[in-house]
Amino acid sequence: MQLQQLRKVTAIGGGHGLGRLMATLSFLRHRLIGIVATTDNGGATGLLRDAHQCIAWGDIRNCLSQLANQPLAKEVLNYRFNSDSALHGHNLGNLLLYTLDELSARPIDGIQLLSRLLKVESRVLPMSESPTDLAGASNEAFDCLGELCVDELPNMPKRLMLSPPVKATPEAIRHIRQSDVVIIGPGSFLTSIMPPLLVTEITQTIAESSAKVIFIDNLLKEQSPAGNLSVEQKLSWMAKQLNTQLVDLVITADKQAYTGPLPVISGVVAEPGMPHRHESNSLLHAIERALEQLEIAPRP
Template sequence: MRNRTLADLDRVVALGGGHGLGRVMSALSALGSRLTGIVATTDNGGSTGRIRRAEGGIAWGDLRNCLNQLITEPSIASAMFEYRFAGNGELAGHNLGNLMLKALENLNVRPLEAINVLRNLLKVDAFLIPMSEQPADLVAVDHEGLLIYGETEIDQMRQPPQELMLSPAVDATREAIEVIGEADLILIGPGSFYTSLMPLLLIAELAQALRRTPATMVFIGNLGKELSPAAARLTLADKLAILEKYIGKKVIDAVVVSPQVDTRNVTDRLIIQQSLEAADIKYRHDRQRLHNALEHVLQSIS
């Protein structure tokens, strides 16, 4: 079919974590329940890390961030969900949304169902699925063969890791595999390369689902420089090579990047290179510009 638009698609799936995935989902929120995010759950920093050290469980912070960015009707519920404690006490720095999600998990509610309870409360139509409902940490092997545990430590690495893995190895959330199989369009990124994008590809079933899908797959590049010194050294071609090494097949059909990105050595893929920055925060994607760039991808390769 020629000239497909986003509005024609039955299922769009976005993979990632944190601010980047939330931004993509808010740019596509008009798709409503046809939009699903699969979210990394290995964060061990900030409020999320403190909760995990005290109580265990998956990392809720990136899921909460995505929910925050999908709220379109401000309410007491949304103000409560976004509330962050101030001051110097034990609750200082904690986000109430993280604590609400953790409380539901402690009540033996499936993590996916916990998210759905809050989606309904916040009137969010798009779906969010944790990559796994079992807790795991990201582990890297550094250039000397030493193991580096946890996202916050991995983000400080100066040399690219030789290998990444999850500890322990965990299963993908069943629904994540299902939606990848149903997808018309799959988006990866933007986000911290090693700690927001790569964790999803370390789950064998997710990598296999991405190998098998006939969906159009698009990589969305970051606008700002990566905070991780190791990730900041990677070119676009490097990132695509690493992603596809872990997926096990050449699957990425198109890239959406800013004009500043070096696209040398990126071959046999559609390259959409245009200004994508938001007017207020230059390293965040403008929602309408990103939406338009994805429309351009669909019209060019459908």
């Protein structure tokens, strides 16, 4: 398997899509890292952020729960307290990550400790260890603060930014520099894929690296302004926001969904009964075909 020969692989996105991708590639073990969006401000994550001004833990928890090859561990991490509890609305995994962070020197120390407890060998890293929010400009001014607001915009924002700007996690930058391939997506375009790329150091490092970049599109139209965009329009919008074109190849379920100049791999299918979720074997096969088409070879 060509993937097995690669030195490093970096995956970028949010909880659900990134977690599925990392679980599919988990055989890479320590050679795989995920750089996770930390701007969520809704649900249980929003409750914690409002009270403690911390990074968003929900997508990190989601990735770890999909990587943990232990059904009970997944149930524990995803357990949500009901209305009979004083912790109503909170998620046990988020609280655990927050507690480990409080006991650790850095957020990634707490994540690494939980990863060891769950026997997760791939590295899950926050895009930044400092709290920040996603902000959107519907016209000239940034008048929409938070992921919830961005998702509810009637049209694509003119611009996105992080408020305040934050520095990338150093370990993430180091791993990108060593990577043979960077995989972006699948996931919510504006709120899972874009936030890590809005960290200037992350995008600059990808652009300056020799790694090839693969974009994996969603299987279904998402419920956000980006749901009305074609793959080509998403990549064009991304390039305009980032002032650089990062992507070298597109993976999509339907080859007709992308008519742009980049090479495209199609044929990925959904998990039976879960139309939004990529079936692991077809996703793995598509990535292997992408590596062949891009002629990616491991560096010495």
